[in-house]
Amino acid sequence: MPVPPRTAARPAPPPGLCGGCAHQRLVPNTRGSVFSLCERSREDPAYPRYPSLPVLSCAGYEPRPERSPGGGGDALGL
Ligand code: SF4
Numbered sequence: 001m002p003v004p005p006r007t008a009a010r011p012a013p014p015p016g017l018c019g020g021c022a023h024q025r026l027v028p029n030t031r032g033s034v035f036s037l038c039e040r041s042r043e044d045p046a047y048p049r050y051p052s053l054p055v056l057s058c059a060g061y062e063p064r065p066e067r068s069p070g071g072g073g074d075a076l077g078l
Contacts, residue, residue, distance in 0.1 A: 012034065015053050015055070016055040016056050017054075018058075019036075020063060020064050021058070021061050021064060023040045035050055037050060038051055
């Protein structure tokens with residue numbers, strides 16, 4: 001059975017609430033992956049820096065302000 005190369009990009013997990021949260025910041029790495037960072041973690045240790053996705057329930061969720069039309073998007077909530 002063929003084994004996929006280790007460099008193959010895995011599809012991003014669905015972000016759940018983080019994808020629409022004002023406190024999410026997307027952090028790309030040099031390998032082409034993008035991680036979902038929770039900005040609340042800077043001031044409140046109750047929030048993980050990189051929450052396990054998808055986040056289905058979060059007391060700190062705040063809706064992100066609307067973006068202009070045509071802004072595009074991806075599985076991490078861009
Ligand atoms: S506050 Fe909650 S929903 Fe918002 S980015 Fe952090 S973990 Fe995700």
